[in-house]
Amino acid sequence: MLAPKPYEPNRSLFAKIERRLTQYRKAAPATVITDRPILSITFDDCPTSAAETGARILEEYGVRGGYYIATGLMGRNSHMGLVSTPDQIAELFAAGHEIGAHSHSHLDCSQAKHDEVMADVERNIELLKEICHTFSVDSFAYPYGETRFDVKKHLAGDFLTLRGILPGINRGMVDRAQLRAFEIDHTQHSFDRAYSALDCLKQTPGWMIIFTHDVAEAPSQHGMTPDQLRRLLDRAQELDIEICTPKVAAERVGFSVS
Ligand SMILES: [Zn+2]
Numbered sequence: 528m529l530a531p532k533p534y535e536p537n538r539s540l541f542a543k544i545e546r547r548l549t550q551y552r553k554a555a556p557a558t559v560i561t562d563r564p565i566l567s568i569t570f571d572d573c574p575t576s577a578a579e580t581g582a583r584i585l586e587e588y589g590v591r592g593g594y595y596i597a598t599g600l601m602g603r604n605s606h607m608g609l610v611s612t613p614d615q616i617a618e619l620f621a622a623g624h625e626i627g628a629h630s631h632s633h634l635d636c637s638q639a640k641h642d643e644v645m646a647d648v649e650r651n652i653e654l655l656k657e658i659c660h661t662f663s664v665d666s667f668a669y670p671y672g673e674t675r676f677d678v679k680k681h682l683a684g685d686f687l688t689l690r691g692i693l694p695g696i697n698r699g700m701v702d703r704a705q706l707r708a709f710e711i712d713h714t715q716h717s718f719d720r721a722y723s724a725l726d727c728l729k730q731t732p733g734w735m736i737i738f739t740h741d742v743a744e745a746p747s748q749h750g751m752t753p754d755q756l757r758r759l760l761d762r763a764q765e766l767d768i769e770i771c772t773p774k775v776a777a778e779r780v781g782f783s784v785s
Pocket of ligand 1: 629
């Protein structure tokens with residue numbers, strides 16, 4: 528949820544209706560096919576604590592996560608602490624974590640003009656390819672979770688997975704261009720909701736995505752603690768839930784860019 532200046536969502540009635548319609552209008556219908564429960568743990572904006580503490584904990588459990596990077600914020604200070612530098616992002620990638628796109632300027636994709644969104648995302652992709660020395664960036668998360676049908680439709684051709692912020696487990700027919708995800712922030716409620724969803728995921732397999740920001744003993748209002756991350760991983764492994772990056776998960780459940 529990081530922004531260079533405090534973000535003001537559009538509160539007009541029209542914007543609210545648009546947002547609701549966008550959520551239900553599938554731009555890239557896809558079917559999640561899996562016998563096994565699958566979980567992806569992701570971090571938006573990548574404050575250094577997510578790259579250091581967060582990644583170290585995931586690696587202790589033998590799993591990898593997804594990091595969504597707004598390249599324009601790299602190395603800058605934020606209310607979640609310093610944002611990771613290109614070198615730190617390259618290290619994460621080299622350690623097997625997935626580096627996803629998040630727009631260059633942390634753009635509200637529901638408000639900006641179509642061409643502006645595409646140019647900004649293109650710049651983001653090119654920079655990430657350079658930083659990671661890779662040929663493709665396969666996953667995207669909408670900054671603030673905000674999007675629009677024309678944007679979803681276009682970006683579904685560029686990315687295998689696109690993540691929103693609406694809670695829920697991805698099962699059956701979903702929108703590959705606006706996948707559901709549980710946010711964990713500083714509130715106990717957000718942690719409890721995601722923690723108990725693991726049992727639902729075990730009962731009826733699908734693909735569950737969690738996202739947070741910083742990982743610290745005293746997290747920002749958008750982050751979580753190291754102990755909470757460990758508890759989630761303990762529980763997921765206890766339930767024999769497979770934990771993998773968004774790209775690997777998408778391939779497991781049968782997604783492809785069409
Ligand atoms: Zn963000």
